[in-house]
Amino acid sequence: MRKVYCIGETLIDFISLDKNKTLKSSGAFSKAAGGAPMNAAIAVAKYGGHSVMLTKVANDSFGEFLLHVMSSNGVDISHIVRTDEGETGLAFVSLGEDGERTFSFYRKNAADLLLSPEEVGDIRFQEGDFLHFCSVDLVESPLKQTHIELINKVRSAGGVVCFDVNVRTALWPDETMCRNTILQFITKADIIKVSSEELEFVSGITNEEDAIHSLLNGHVKAVVYRKGNEGAAIYIKDERVYEHPGFRVTPVDTTGAGDAFIGSFLRELAMLNTTPSNLTKLLHTHHNRLLIFANASGALAATVKGAIDSAPGRAGVMEFIKTMHEQSPNYKSW
Template sequence: MKRLLAIGEALIDFIPDTTDAKLKEVNGFTRQVGGAPCNVACTATKLGGHAEMITQLGDDAFGEAIIDTIEAIGVHTNYLRITDEANTALAFVSLTKEGERDFSFYRKPSADMLYQPEYVDDIKVNEDDVLHFCSVDLIESPMKHAHTALINKVKNAGGTVVFDPNVRLPLWSNENDAKETIQSFIPKAHIVKISDEELSFVTGYEDEQQAIQSLFTGDVEAVIYTQGAHGATIYFKDGHSIQQQGFKVEVKDTTGAGDAFIGAIISQLITSQETDVIKLLKEQGEAILEFSNFVAASVTTKYGAIESIPTLKEVEQALYQ
């Protein structure tokens, strides 16, 4: 059975009750379960896939809320651990009128950062698994080394590795550490998803095409480049590319849109009978991008990330009926 293995942070996002205010000016927040890998796991599950969340939560009410939420969606928590050594991570968010965000994180350290590399030994992997990870949990911690261990384990089994840098600079002591770490993990992936807002920072190139081509290093076979409402393009190592326009919607909150997009992509990879994911992207890339663009656009029309994810039935009714 094909599965998504999502490793990294699962946290609580506190979304402001008002928009167009600086974080220090916000008086009220609404609690939402979040964290990019968690959002991706929930998206892939709601769209018909099997997802395992690999992280560590604090022995606290926020950790319990995360478990209750993702298990209700159907995300598997067999490899989720609990610790009393640190609390569950929190993120406070402020929103502009256009739905763009500013973050303040509480994780020094958080429970996910203390996830130990040896915990990966208990995770069974196979050639059909797709591993997804981001950069938030690649700051220097035991969890960073757990990422390396699981990446190697999945690759040795013949599985597929997907990396979405999902840059969050406030979490790093300096920008150079973030860039160097992200660049060191890109060659380990088979598929890299990157946004137009991140491209020049991650690659060091201002020219778009030069920047994209620079990502084809190590084992990278496909780069998925997202441009918000303007759509997305899949670039392949052999020079082939596939592009799809985005969907125009009234944006309320962009939180989780990028996660929903890559979660939708992965859902298509793990629910297909085709075992060669690069071949699948080449042959069905246009339909996969249309599907994923729609899912991402849908998420921006509501507040929060996980609660905004449409079901597979909702997507199919909107696109194909």
């Protein structure tokens, strides 16, 4: 099984305890480890894979907490760089009745943005390793250049590049810069993950099918399209589409559900010894397995407070899939 390297932000989510209240009205918050790449790394490790986190962490109490959460969940933190220059980024999150979130970020001096290409120069990717990243840390910073360096490096080694667009416009100077940067990096990836809420913003196209197919350019071989409680689909460059309806649950907090989804998806692909040359074939062969496990992981993550750190491991996901299949023959079996 190959390694899944996740690069990008680690931060602290302060999640409102007052459901269906705005951040202005909320009076109490619960601390949780957060950051989409870190959540995905934890998901890979919790589901039995080998994940490696690439980031820069502040020498403060929150930084110590983040390192503890990652290591206690089995994430390889040996390449993480510590610094006194930056601070740990913060995100305050309010929750609606349906578990959906509103964010307010504090990360202008975030330590992770300071990670330079020289500080990850010792990493040696192997054929079949994965590099997973998101858009939050593609703002102009040393870390953006580090993304470019590592994408080129993993591609040269025969590894697979995955990009979860994970749009957070509040962290960009303007929406046009956010969209243009995402489009620039989409062409560098083998796998794109995008949600139904993000698709039109990223593509600029209102028609769903046309929007998805517009992303299948450059190195992109597949778009993984997540549709919330309606499941997910895999669009492959040769025009094939595979879908799974997902699993209906009562959401408590959707924070990290998308990261659990893509982390579990990548873990299953890594187990199959995937490379860029066999990726399309493996998606055709194993699409049902990939979508069922990813949808179940995302659904279960949405039933607990906080990000993936609180979600069940692989055994819990497999038991959930079995139970759902027994209750309803409409759910496809493994």
